[in-house]
Amino acid sequence: MPHDRDALITGIGLISCLGEGPDAHWEALNRAGGFAPAIDEARFAPFPVHPMAPVELDRQIPKRGDQRQMEPWQRIGTYAAGLALEAAGVKGNAELLARMDMIVAAGGGERDYAVDGQILSALPREANPGAYLNEHLLSDLRPTLFLAQLSNLLAGNISIVHGVVGSSRTFMGEEAAGTDAVRIACARIGAGQGDLFLVGGSFNAERPDVLLHYAMGGLLTQAPLLPLWRRQAERPGMALGSVGCFLVIESRAHAAARGAAPLARIAGVRTDRSRRLPGEAAANAAAQLKALAPTLDTHGTAVISAASGAPAPTAEEAQFLAGLGLPVRGAATAFGHSLEPSFPAAVALAALSLQRGRLFAPLEAAEQAMDDALRQVLVTSWGHWRGEATALLAAP
């Protein structure tokens, strides 16, 4: 039953290794002859990464001065946010932007790798390493680099470049930052605490410091890259991918009043956490599923999983999903795992599929084809370390 306070997706901005925008993604996901990933196995060998497709930054970030003030993770996000605003017909509309609420899921920014390397090389030889560190940070760091590192400066750049100023909140915490951003936007729409939201995030996988972090955790797969599910038996681990994804989420009444065409409805989002003792994540997921969809339409429903590839949770999620008996797609096979925006990006794939009335083709042999018309999609996100979330999307 349609309700004024339903949360509808009215715009998607998505960039990844597969290209820019819904159509480029749809074509890549349905390629004749089977899915072929865009992968770079050489640059950060032995770790494969899904590199960002080339984008013309000027199209969404017209001022070169703005581009220079950002590091890649912010450019990716600011660009994707512009695409989402454009798709929703909000871009440049000062009246709407002034009351648009923004929730960004963010990590932090790039380091100056050369400066880090020079300092680390010299420190062991210095008599006064503390003084050396101070001297070189003071003289070698670009003063504005800090602003390209701060987590909330992706949101700050979106305010500056696109004029989104109604409110600005940044969530941190890997995958859960993305799931809670979407959940809270939908909850606020449902409760009348806002009508028009910009929600999403960005991730630059092509960063030595980010790869270092997950290498310390022993969580990265190695080349040659295998698809998500098949990988688990041979070289389990995450293959990171550069992704920018923003969604414009809007109340039904607001979208109708301005004549915006919705792609999909977010019928519900549940998030929770567990300590990940065996079975705890699956118990959370089962409870979420029961709350969202007490009875599953097994013919018209598919799952889009934002599973990371991290060994334990991915294996447990694969087993849980197998028990549902629904067609499943692993978004990480498509464009790699992207931490903060991984859930918004999986939601975007679900919305694109619902808009087209069918699920995209299997990405690997372990995934089954779906011939039925697509009526609803479950989107799952089990964080690589913590956090479990499920969303249910349906036609608007």
Add this chain to the structure above:
Amino acid sequence: MPQSNLDKHGRPVVVVTGAGIVTSLGQGKDDNWRALSGGRSGITRISRFPTDGMRTTIAGTVDFVAVPDSSAPALSEKLAELVIEEAVADARIGAKGDFPGPLFMALPPVELEWPQRQALAAASGANETVSYDDLLRAAGTGKFVPYYERFLFGSVAENLAVKFGTKGSPIATSTACASGGTAIQLGIEAIRRGEAEAALCVGTDASINPESIIRFSLLSALSTRNDPPSAASRPFSKDRDGFVMAEGAAALVIESLEHAKARGARILGVLEGSGEMADSFHRTRSNPDGRPIIASLRNALADAGVGPEQVDYINAHGTGTPENDKMEWLAVSQVFGERAGSLPISSNKSMIGHTLTAAGTIEAVFSLLTIQHQRLPPTINYEIPDPALPVDCVPNVARDAQVRRVISNSFGFGGQNVCLVLAAPPV
């Protein structure tokens, strides 16, 4: 729900029933209030690491709390633990390890720090030059799993959620120096929409290390008046020259009024409203016309359902940078009109420095203590008034006043502005 439990907009009234605080002035509400209302400074010379070559050598560090393998997230988590314990005990809510609501926390951005990078470099066995390839090789030994977990953005909030048994997915927010206000906003909204009956709103920041000092120094944001340290932070003074970085944490237990009454809780104050408006002018500077800050103040008053004439005191953002204090006065003078010059507005930061991520939460606790004690904390180091800022900043000495309603301001890099309206408990 009886009418009295709803606000003027028909939403659940949100109250504070417990608070905890730690700053460079000490641990706990009592010690902090005694020092703050006594006009004492917590700013000292930095002893945690060498400051050779730095233009700023002072800060408001919390040096009386120690953690093993210290790092910004480790100490931030420990400070958060201390203030949550105090707030939960103060509120007498839940059971040990079983807090009946969600966690919203303001957390500084997390990243690997120099001691850890150096440990990786040493383990890599690289001789002449060290690159990230060497660090990656060392990472592959599996010896650095604890670093991985410590420097996740999610681990501080996760660990606190486990320890205190908060419900649901914990949320860590960063809106730069407005983060503490944002964490409180998230809690207010969750209770108003009926998603929770109680919530824990926490702000913590213990990120004083060489690189963090240097980053702000390179942006010319810090005071370089190092001698004596206690005189460096001078909000609203003509000779103010920047803020002083500081550490601290605060926690609020918030509840719906109905829930608080039902369990017979003592009420410390009412969170009447919050207001926000992002600034699209510049990454570090406010729009010169002050519109976003003015709108944040007006949105907060509208959300609270009160007029400017009903505000008795402003707990200023008051960083002591030339720019902030000028813009804050501009906004206050626009919103409060002729009253602006006589409306007391003081800056806790003159004594505790700028606690960055935690500031909004810490200053909310001080605002509640101001109401409780009916006494205005001073702005210390106010020696040379700035003729461009004709404020009553409660110069140098605390004074008694009737305080029923306070506005607490928080502004941050990236165009972040949050204003809170806090009021005395309902009579």
